[in-house]
Amino acid sequence: MQNINLNDRIPAKGFAVFSKTDTFKPFAFSRHPVGANDILIEILYAGICHSDIHSARSEWKEGIYPMVPGHEIAGRVVAVGAKVTKFKVGDYAGVGCMVNSCGECEACKKSQEQFCQKKQTIFTYDCLDCFHDNEPTYGGYSNNIVVSEKFAINVPKDAPLDKVAPLLCAGITTYAPLKFSNVKAGDKVAVAGFGGLGSMAVKYAIKMGAEVYVFARNELKKQDALDMGVSGFYTSTRGVKERFDLIISTIPTAYDVHSYLNLLKFGGEMAIVGLPPRECSPKIDTMSLVFDAGKKVYGSLIGGIAQTQEMLDFSLKHKIYPEIEVISVEQINEAYEKLTNGKARFRYVIDMKTLQ
Numbered sequence: 001m002q003n004i005n006l007n008d009r010i011p012a013k014g015f016a017v018f019s020k021t022d023t024f025k026p027f028a029f030s031r032h033p034v035g036a037n038d039i040l041i042e043i044l045y046a047g048i049c050h051s052d053i054h055s056a057r058s059e060w061k062e063g064i065y066p067m068v069p070g071h072e073i074a075g076r077v078v079a080v081g082a083k084v085t086k087f088k089v090g091d092y093a094g095v096g097c098m099v100n101s102c103g104e105c106e107a108c109k110k111s112q113e114q115f116c117q118k119k120q121t122i123f124t125y126d127c128l129d130c131f132h133d134n135e136p137t138y139g140g141y142s143n144n145i146v147v148s149e150k151f152a153i154n155v156p157k158d159a160p161l162d163k164v165a166p167l168l169c170a171g172i173t174t175y176a177p178l179k180f181s182n183v184k185a186g187d188k189v190a191v192a193g194f195g196g197l198g199s200m201a202v203k204y205a206i207k208m209g210a211e212v213y214v215f216a217r218n219e220l221k222k223q224d225a226l227d228m229g230v231s232g233f234y235t236s237t238r239g240v241k242e243r244f245d246l247i248i249s250t251i252p253t254a255y256d257v258h259s260y261l262n263l264l265k266f267g268g269e270m271a272i273v274g275l276p277p278r279e280c281s282p283k284i285d286t287m288s289l290v291f292d293a294g295k296k297v298y299g300s301l302i303g304g305i306a307q308t309q310e311m312l313d314f315s316l317k318h319k320i321y322p323e324i325e326v327i328s329v330e331q332i333n334e335a336y337e338k339l340t341n342g343k344a345r346f347r348y349v350i351d352m353k354t355l356q
C-alpha cells in the first residue's frame, strides 16, 4: 500500500454478497479517509463467524447489500492519523465487531461500547456509520479497514495472527460470560454448541479450573472435546444426571432453552450467546421459569473494548487459541455451506494474501 493520502478515500477490495441468496463475489469499494484518531490496517487474516452467515442471509434483519462480512480481523497498521497514540506504522492490530461508538454515555465510559446508550455502536459491517455520513460499513473479508484507534486491539509482534483473528469475536464472546458469571475452580460448566464459539468457551473454562461438559448434536467432534480436557460429552439433554453452575449456549439453530435450564443447579446461570434466526428464535415459557425458579438466564453480546484487550492478553499468555483451518477467499462459499450443513469443524480463517 503505497502513497497513501490520509485525506482521500481509501480504495479497498473484498468479497461481498449482493443479496441474501447470493454467493460471494469480488467487490471493489472505498473506505472513509483516515481521520486524526483513526488507523488504517492492512488485513492479513479474517475469521468466519456464524454471525456472518446469519447476516449475509438476512436471518436477523434485512441486511445492507452489497455486504462484506467479517468481524474477526487481524492485520498490520499501515497508516495512523495525526492524534493516534496507541499504534504506530508496522504494529499488529485486531478489530472485532465494533468500529466506533459515542464515547460519552455511561456504557461507553464503562467500556461497554456494544451497549452505547445513544445507539451509536457502529458494527464492523452491515451497519450505517453515523460518524461518516451514514455510509455502510464493510467488514474484514477485504484487504484493509479504517478504524478509530480506540476500537483496535493491540496485538504483540510475536502473536500468531491467523489464530488471533477469531479471538476478536469468538474469544471475547465466550470469555465475557465466564467472567460475568465469576466461574471459578471446581465449577461445573456446560457448553452447548461445540463450534467456533463453543470450543473457545471450553478452553477458557478449563483454564479457569472448571469441570467442563459439552452438548453437541452428534459425536463427530467428541474426540476433540476429550483432547481439550472435557469431563463429559452429550448429544442430548435427555436423561443427563449432571447439574451445572453455568451453561453457555452458543447454539445457532432452533432449540428448547428449558431442556438446558432443567440441568442447572439451584442458583445456576444460563448465558445465551447463540443467536438463531429470528423466525426460529427460542422462546422462554414464563410458567416453567417461575415454577422452576432459583435460576438465572441472561444474554451476552460480545464484550467491551477493554475486556477484549484483557481477553487477548489472557489468551496469548496462556496460549489459548482457536482450532482453525486457513482458507482462500475462493473457499468462502464452500465454508458457508459446511458451517450450515454440520460439515465444519471449528473456525475457518481467510488468508487475505489470496485476495488478488
Ligand code: NDP
Pocket (backbone or CB within 6 Å): 048, 049, 050, 051, 052, 054, 169, 170, 173, 192, 193, 194, 195, 196, 197, 198, 215, 216, 217, 218, 250, 251, 252, 253, 254, 255, 272, 273, 274, 275, 276, 300, 301, 302, 303, 339, 340, 341, 342, 343, 344, 346
Ligand atoms: P459455529 O457454526 O461455528 O458453531 C455452532 C455449533 O453449534 C456447531 O458445532 C453446531 O453443530 C452446533 N449446533 C447447532 N445446532 C445445535 C443444537 N441444536 N444442539 C447442539 N449443538 C448445535 O457457530 P459460531 O460458534 O461461530 O456461532 C454460534 C452462534 O453464536 C451463532 O448464532 C452466532 O451468530 C452467535 N454469536 C453471538 C455473539 C454474541 O455476541 N452474542 C457473537 C458471535 C456469535 P454442527 O457442527 O453439527 O453444525
Ligand code: ZN
Pocket (backbone or CB within 6 Å): 049, 050, 051, 052, 071, 169, 170
Ligand atoms: Zn462473530
